[in-house]
Amino acid sequence: MSRVATRPVTLPNGLQLQTGERCVADLGRMVDPTVYKNPEQFDGYRFVRMRGTPGLDAQAHLVSTSPEHIGFGHGKHACPGRFFAGNELKIALAHIIMKYDWQLTPGYKHRWEEYGFGWSSDGMAKLLMKRRDSPEMDIDNF
Structure with missing residues (x-):
């Protein structure tokens, strides 16, 4: 997920981007072993187990957003269509x-x-x- 600055902008940490410069979202947390056990190995039950773990339940749903998994964005930039997309995906897979x-x-x-x-x-x-x-x-x- 990358974007190109259309005007000069200063990020919250003070980093400045000039017009035309590219920035990329850091997806590293999605494959970080301190966040997910064996993140590069497929585990179809990873998020099912998270649902039963106190403190992780809210991050375990397909439509959940968090700094650890930004597939649908996060915070005020979270995708408003993620609920529709999640339902469509489940119907197609079924x-x-x-x-x-x-x-x-x-x-x-x-x-x-x-x-x-x-x-x-x-x-x-x-x-x-x-x-x-x-x-x-x-x-x-x-």
Whole structure:
């Protein structure tokens, strides 16, 4: 997440940006081992466990904002559409998970790709998908 200054600006810490200079949000806390245990390893239950931990519950929801996870911004700059986006994402995932069987192609070895200042999953990974004969749950008639 980066921005270009459209006019000279002085940040709260005194740093001055001139017109045309770029600033980038520090996403390092999202992969900081002092914040999240084994942050670079996928853990599908990480935030579920946080929900049951006093003091961390408020940070564990998809739409939560905090200095540790700024995917939806934070403070007065928090994305007002994050609740809609979160619900849409959950609906799409429910549809995909309930109606299709998915797997990576046999023998595929995962690799990370550099993406800007961070890393992304392999965009060229091949997936095999098959529509289920009978969905796990009929989600079309809710």
